[in-house]
C-alpha cells in the first residue's frame with residue numbers, strides 16, 4: 001500500500017486520551033480532562049431542546065455556512081459591549097465547530113509551506129498539529145516557569161522576514177497566565193514591525209479572577225486589521241460538547257476563513273446556534289454567577305493542594321492549576337502515573353506541550369472544572385500517604 005500523509009508519523013494519541021484511559025483502568029478521580037464534569041445552566045439546555053423541536057423553517061437542516069445571523073449578531077454586539085471592538089456580523093463574524101475548527105481554518109487560510117509561525121510554549125496541542133499539516137515551520141518561544149511569562153529579547157529573536165503568523169492564547173492554557181497590556185503592546189509592536197498576523201485564541205476570555213482583566217489583542221492600535229480572534233461558548237457556558245466556536249476578523253481574513261470552512265465542515269449544528277444566540281444575549285447577567293462558581297472551585301483546589309503538601313501556582317485565568325512536582329526525582333509523566341496508581345488522582349503531564357524547554361517535566365496540571373465532591377475526593381486521596 002502507498003504511504004499515508006508523512007506528517008502523521010509525528011502525530012501520537014493525545015496525552016488527554018492516554019491519561020483518561022489510565023484513570024479509568026485505575027478507577028482514579030480525573031482532574032486531568034479539561035472540561036466540566038457537570039452541566040452548564042439548565043435554562044440554556046431548555047432553550048436548546050426547544051430549538052430542536054421548534055418550527056423555525058429548516059431548523060434541522062444545514063445552517064448557513066457562516067452561521068445563523070442571530071448568533072453572529074450577538075457575537076458582534078458582545079465584542080462591542082465587552083471590548084469596544086466593532087465588527088460587522090455579516091462579513092466579519094463566522095461560526096465554527098468549536099474553536100478547534102476555527103484554529104484549523106485560520107492555519108489553512110494563512111499559511112504556506114515557506115512561512116514561519118511563532119508559538120509560545122507550553123502550547124495548546126492543536127496549534128502545532130495545524131502548523132505541521134500546512135508544512136509551515138514552528139518557532140517556539142518559552143513562557144518561563146514559574147511565572148510563565150516571556151522574555152522580550154527571546155520573542156524579538158523569533159521574528160524574521162519569514163514570520164507569517166503568531167499564536168496567542170490568553171488566558172493561557174495550561175499556565176493560567178493572562179497577558180497584561182504591557183506584554184500585549186510588546187507583542188503587537190513586533191507583529192506590526194514584521195507584518196505578522198495574530199491568531200488569538202481567547203476561549204477562556206471570561207474566566208479571569210479578581211482584578212485581572214482580559215484584553216483582546218485586536219483592541220490594541222493597529223492590531224484589528226491583522227488579528228483573527230477566536231473564542232468558544234464551550235468554556236463560558238460549560239457545554240463543551242455543543243462545539244459552538246467563532247472567529248471575528250476583518251473582511252478579507254473572514255473571507256479566507258470561510259473559504260476553508262466551506263470545504264471542511266461547511267456548517268455548524270443548526271438548532272444549537274439558536275440556543276447559543278440567546279445564551280450569549282444573556283451573557284452579562286450570567287457571568288457573575290459563572291465567575292463566582294469557578295473562583296470558589298479554584299480556591300477549593302488551591303487550598304486543598306496546599307493542605308496536601310503541594311505548592312500550586314494560583315492562575316490569573318482559565319480553570320487550570322499548574323503545580324510543581326515535589327522533589328522526588330520523577331518527571332511529569334512518571335509522577336502523573338504515580339498519582340494515578342498510588343493516589344487515584346489523574347492529572348496532565350505538561351511536557352507534551354513543549355518543544356524546547358524542560359520546564360514541563362517539573363509540573364503537573366490540575367483542572368478544577370469539577371464538582372466540589374470530585375475536587376474534595378481528589379484532595380483527600382492526595383493527602384493519604
Ligand SMILES: Cc1ncc(COP(=O)(O)O)c(C=O)c1O
Nearest residue numbers: 098099100124173203232234245
Ligand atoms: C486553549 C484552547 N483552545 C481551544 C480549545 C478548544 O475549544 P473548542 O472546544 O471550542 O473546540 C481548548 C479546549 O480545551 C483550549 O484549551
